Amino acid sequence: MARLSGKALVAQGGGPTAVINQSLVGAVVESRKFSEVTHVYGARHGVRGIVDEDFLDLTEATTQNLETLAVTPSSGLSSTRDKPDVDYCKEIFKVCQAHDVRFFFYIGGNDSADTCRIVQEESAKAGYDMRVAHIPKTIDNDLMVTDHCPGFGSAAKFVAQAFAGANLDNRALPGVYIAIVMGRHAGFLTASSCLARTYPDDGPHLIYVPERPITKEQFVQDVKGVYEKYGRCVVAASEGIVDPDGNAIASQFTGGEKDAHGNVQLSGTGALGDLLSSWVKNETNIKRVRADTFGYVQRSFLGCVSEVDQVEAREVGEKAAHFTVAHNRDASVAIRRIGDYAVEYFPAELKDVARVSTDMASHYLNDAGNDVTQAFVEYVRPLAGALPPATRISAPKVAKILKK
């Protein structure tokens, strides 16, 4: 059977990550090696750029330009928050057909996987031979099937390094420090703050994720308990933490602004951190209480990348080319952990990754709902990779003379 031949089209959707351009460049450079691929197009601003036919001919991007782009964070082709319905996907398909696109790669989360699924169905209905690959990407780490998602490891490293620094800062000038981490439904990224711990009394001392509802009373009691023990307390909390009724604690502050996916805005505001801070200030005698919200910097900071994440993001892009061009199949590229630490890549079914998402398994969270387990530490450590040292002075105490 003659191999399918025609153009490849790649686009990036959703929120940027530190390594999303590795996936882009992996898909582009690997596709360009196949003689069946006549041109590689890049759509600007995700699916929006496809329906607008806003394409760049990446066959004429220099390899040097692409390799420098690969180590640049955020979506080099730009992104979109559009979430295509069936009619939108029909438009995408029509454009693909008009341009003789035979290989379509979409880098994104579960919504992007769903777009891939529908576009593939539309092409099949029309009898137009076309392979579609979803290339996984999300700092939330909430995709089904795959062991973990490219983009997550680098964001986890940022969060770990931020908390390691915050812990040292809090140790130097004691008080309560609360930082809000991205994560609407899944707590993986917030939970990664556990990697900041080196010494037994290092923070974060408390970790709250959306998977475990919290009450004001329990939160304040937890903080007081840690403060009484260590004279200080560092807290990591997801932006999506909920009360026992399942309502996002942040939702009351955002004026109800919603995105195209119907989600309330959680990021880009310091309100949740300030609320948690006020709980501690109002209910305890602790004087110094500070709250930070890491915000967008955790997903696009220039110069904080996990080596493992970078390599894997590249390879899922490359594998998308292999699965579609060489193996003539549709796929969501997935990662399987096969060692400590090694992975292999495999093609998952688009329908198994589309729309649905996952969150943290129970055995990754402690019973009190305020910390992770050792199992999670072992899961996440290789993904974020090695952190810079964070050591303490080790020297004998001097005997007092005046205040004996």
Added chain:
Amino acid sequence: MARLSGKALVAQGGGPTAVINQSLVGAVVESRKFSEVTHVYGARHGVRGIVDEDFLDLTEATTQNLETLAVTPSSGLSSTRDKPDVDYCKEIFKVCQAHDVRFFFYIGGNDSADTCRIVQEESAKAGYDMRVAHIPKTIDNDLMVTDHCPGFGSAAKFVAQAFAGANLDNRALPGVYIAIVMGRHAGFLTASSCLARTYPDDGPHLIYVPERPITKEQFVQDVKGVYEKYGRCVVAASEGIVDPDGNAIASQFTGGEKDAHGNVQLSGTGALGDLLSSWVKNETNIKRVRADTFGYVQRSFLGCVSEVDQVEAREVGEKAAHFTVAHNRDASVAIRRIGDYAVEYFPAELKDVARVSTDMASHYLNDAGNDVTQAFVEYVRPLAGALPPATRISAPKVAKILKK
């Protein structure tokens, strides 16, 4: 003349920086080389630890431990917000005398320099021969005499990398992005966001510092102007920005909490960012407006250090030992820029650095009060050092087929 001989004592004050331990280790390791220095003590929690005689004998800290500490951010000896008055300084002096401390090094800002000055005066009054050195440290970069302050370069690098990433993120998903940067009176750190720019239309597009008062009207007009030009806008604003009456715009949100220095709390809250965000939301039709507050992460993030800053922080610590032990003089160690880029160190008078502070010179700020000048870019670039690449795809556009 016989050289002065006795113990050296070192302490760290004020807010931590990424390289403050380089200065500590520089002072300790260099002091240990002089036979006149019988022991090197480290006071925990700054001046508070001195009056409490809470000392570690750093003569018995391993060099390996100290070298690892040197590359660890935040104050390894811990810090304090205590601002000693004359009576407090008398207590410090008494403890120094009791422990035969003949060389006192205090790492900190202008308040720390003032403590050095008073302690030195008390020792002179008592006829106790003692040398005192202030080792400069502040991310605010607001000390007199010195060209710049250790700690600033690394914080500037963090801010530049954060804005470079935020700019890429904002380009991928356009809207208005505002980030609040530390800086109560001096805008140096916020101004350093200018280093995030690579392409002519890169953000931050607007930079607001405390040296230039702003009005809501002008701010909104500036943002609208940029948004109309580029379809997006990235804004850097200092936490200490003021209105035309000189009142901190953030001050109305903080409930009046003040520190020991009488300063209103500006950091550790997202309120200012949210206020600027609401100005744009309420006065324009721009839909996507987001605000981040970088918070404590900008001064203690693990793993973001300027190489130049690291070297200079080390050397000001070493020079403190030279000036006091070898040259038998008191000093605030200062940096003079002698090339592009090279520096030399010299002893400034403690009284010239104590208490007073400086802010950005007029020629570093543009007339409209919403950006820096090229002179500032040239001043700050060598201090932050090279940044990772932030490139764009360069490829030809593809002709449309359906929407010709």
